[in-house]
Amino acid sequence: METDDVTRVEWREWGADAFDEAADRDVPVLLSLTATWCDHCHEMDAETYAVPTLAANVNDGFVPVRVDVDRHPRVRDRYNMGGFPSTVFLAPDGSILTGAGYLGHDGLRQVLERVRSVWETKGAEAGSIPRPLQDTEPPAGQLTADVERQMLGQLTDQYDEVAGGWGEEPKFPLPDALEFALKRDREMALRCFDAVSANLLDEYEGGFYRFATGQDWSGLQHEKLLDSNAALLRAFANAYLYTGEDSYRKPAERALEYLTTTLWVPESGEDGDDRSHGGAFAGSQAPGDPESHVLEASDREAVDQPPVDETVFAGANALAIDALCTYRAYTDDERAGRYAERALETLRDAMLEDGVVTHYRPAGADSGWAVESERGLLADQARVLQALTNARSILGADTVDDAVAVADATIDRLRVGDSFVDGPRSGAGLLEHPLRPLDANVELADALLDLAAITGEDRYERVARETLEAFAGASDRFSVQVARYASVATRVLEGSLVIRIGTPAGSDLHRAACRIADHEKVVVPGVQGVSDVPEGAAVAERGSRTTEPATTPAELSDHVSNLLV
Template sequence: MRDDTLVEWREWGPEAFAEAERAGKPLLLSLSASWCVACDEMDRTTYADPRLAGHLKDGFVPVRVDVDRHPRARERYNMGGFPSTVFCTPGGRIITGAGYMTPDGLRSAIDTVRETWDAKGAEAGRVPRALRDPDPPAGPVTADIEAHFVEQVAAAFDEEFGGWGTDAKFPLPRTVEFAAKRDTDRAARTLDAVRTHLYDTYDGGFYRYATNRNWGGELHREKLLDENAALVRAFATGYLHTGEDAYRETAEGTVEYLTNDLWTGDAFAGSQAGGDYYTMAPSARESAEPPVVDDTVYADRNGLAADALFRFGAYTDDERATRYAERATDRVLDTLVADGEVTHFDGEDAESGLLLDTARVLLGLTAGVQATGEDRYLDAARDVADSLLGLQADDGAFLDGPAEGVGLLDRPLRPLDANVEAADALLDLAALAGEDRYREAATDALGAFAGAYPRMGAEVAGYGAVCARAVYDPLVVETPPAGTDLHRAAWRVADHEKVVVPGDREEAVVVRGDHRSAPASTPDDLMARAAEARPEDVIGE
């Protein structure tokens, strides 16, 4: 929280809601993040106005919500970006909300909310539709889902500037990965645009997004660990499928940024703020203070970072990347995981058992097993997966956390993106552990959303990729121990959706469903076996 604000903020938690109930006042929730430039600006202007601070003190219970530390609050009260300014009842129901607000805008909102509160009281609040009717339409998981997203990726592609979108441009790394295997040219053109416009060639790392279709306009220059990790993986995937050195070099530069600027000593920090620093010439940056780094170690973001670095290290024989992935994974296991339950970060107000943490830590662990062959990662993955299965609802979807907490937290969500990541990790674990129950749980989670796929667009193409893995069975390569020539060759098979299973064997075997290839004793033999194991060639055997 900035020193500029004059508002007497309460922390998000039961005390603030209890105070509002006792006082008969609505709450003002200010959702912000340490990396958010607009949040700082609103603190310096709107919340530094003494009259507004006085009005808030008299008529409201003002609560500052760190959206990185409280992801479930973020998902329920987000007004489309940060800052989000939300007025709600003591029961957590939303009266009204907006994003950034000027002093005049907030003053007008305060007056309107006071009138509404005086007239209706707690009845003025509403529950968002996603929480009133959270069940997604279920359906069968079929090959048609992948085909739908192939069409969407082509139809929604910006042929002039690359990427997907007609206004702001986001990098959409999961969509890039889907396309890398199925529409390589469009994936490559998007990687080229992201590398040209969003990559910081001086300090390394990626900015968040561009406000214009042509990747220009105002760049949102914050650097978040999870978004950078996802782009490391996307560029590594691009390199795997194309052999283009520029993609490897961009991923390598981002790994360098993560392991230097965001490295806390034993894991990765959550984010680095944006700001004018990034618009300076390199010579000016040398003497300038870089934007603040939030050194909180978040389980979900470190899980994604480990997944990306394990994969990049395996594709390129970059031992440094693998070593940092191991160190971050070990830190998370030592301090944030107990009996398979994952805690969001190391702090008194940290939540445990959240879907996003559990799914992404599992992604990191399954990548670690494939890259290193370490049994400790496989044992931990089983424990974390069993905790994940405890979040699965009767309809098959994974809930975003326990149905408890203040505000609207007692109403669980079924987030598509987190369900996709959970299913992806479970499909990997099913192959690594040889346990069908993980595959069944993944398919059930995907099926919970399958009735809605005809209305889904290219931005969620990752769902189509994981559905394809469930339909066709992922390509599995059983290899000798990690580090051997056949193990390294398995990672270079041009299918980033495969599973590599190192073990105590002398030859490699390629598996898809019930099909098992003849043994391969050389890397060339292995590549030939993998080429023969296309889904259309082995389905039905």
């Protein structure tokens, strides 16, 4: 138990002890979901929980539990009330009594009284379990070409022709939708890219803000998260691949600069100096003073920078590695490759063991396991697998054994039926109820297709197909937020474009293969002597069709063009 100096609330940590205490005292749990980058969370602490009478009310009549949503994503995904802070009231069995977002002191006082009254009247019977945790199997179906068509229709219907982007408010950048549209409706995609860079890119510090509250991109939320910045870096790099225009390369470059400076956490040697190897990316940067973001560049130099949460999250770092490798492939940027290699080294050495990923390492932690961190979460496994396969494809890194270990551990531990649950089916509250997140299942299926192409192991492609089929019964209702499902489904139905290179990574032929204008392709360098690819040549394949060996970049481009006709 710890009394917060700001809130005066005696916050407990998430775990069985808190729920046992609630059962022993016969009182509800007050669960507060917060994030270090969330200004409204800090505001609620200062203006609501800091009121002495409210804090006393919470301490006397409830068991208050504080959870950082980045460190505990399984708790976040089961109890999120639509944003942060989330204020959730639970029965001692973890079921939900009621919930809200931000509450001022009057609002919290009213909710506390209402919950106390309901608890005294109905007790635990008032609790409910969210529907996604009740249905153990998603609606299965067959994959058809309609999936891609329906998703494109969704994007077209929700396209904002005036402000750019998709949907009304709030306005998120939706990097997966941007990448899906690049291959299906490039004009619409590029207008959306333009809107994102014009409105969310921090021209002074680099990096992208998280989202805007208004449909016209007004009401910017100035926090910057590693995972969203990494995803947008990759998306803009892919836009540059198709267009060759600096207007798409430069936002990616600005994001790269932000990641490798503001968010970079070096591994320090005994003398405290930044080593030439190791290091990782911090999880997020808080928004800071909103007024500072509208100052002129010369005035911003005098403003203190918003604090950075230096917690190292495996999944977000894997996304960053993937993005840096992608940018490196199209630009030959040595800095991108160097930082990708350093973060990959940390990821493999300190956060990966026997194919199982550790979710996070606390800020300032020495190398080793973060003992309080969960391990083997689906999103982390999927993203690390993608980083390992992309590092093999772009950097020629020796990552195949690790990638196979991650894939096999994920299939062994998290596959239930034909789809995957989000993590170990155990823990306090509702954590033992399985949750099958569509987005993480899709990310894993995408990475498994890459691994199948690299290793030649058809079983990974089979698992990827079955994973997508497990959700296909609802594919006509998928939102644009999961546009990647349609991209991966198309890869399964039509076959991935795979280019095998009989030269090492970095050769002219490999660089040319990386620049083939298809961001969903898989490039496998250095395979001479272990495949049908002659030394010094390249062979492309898609499905059952294979090209003749090409020995020059121009010849390879012609062969691929003919293959895709």
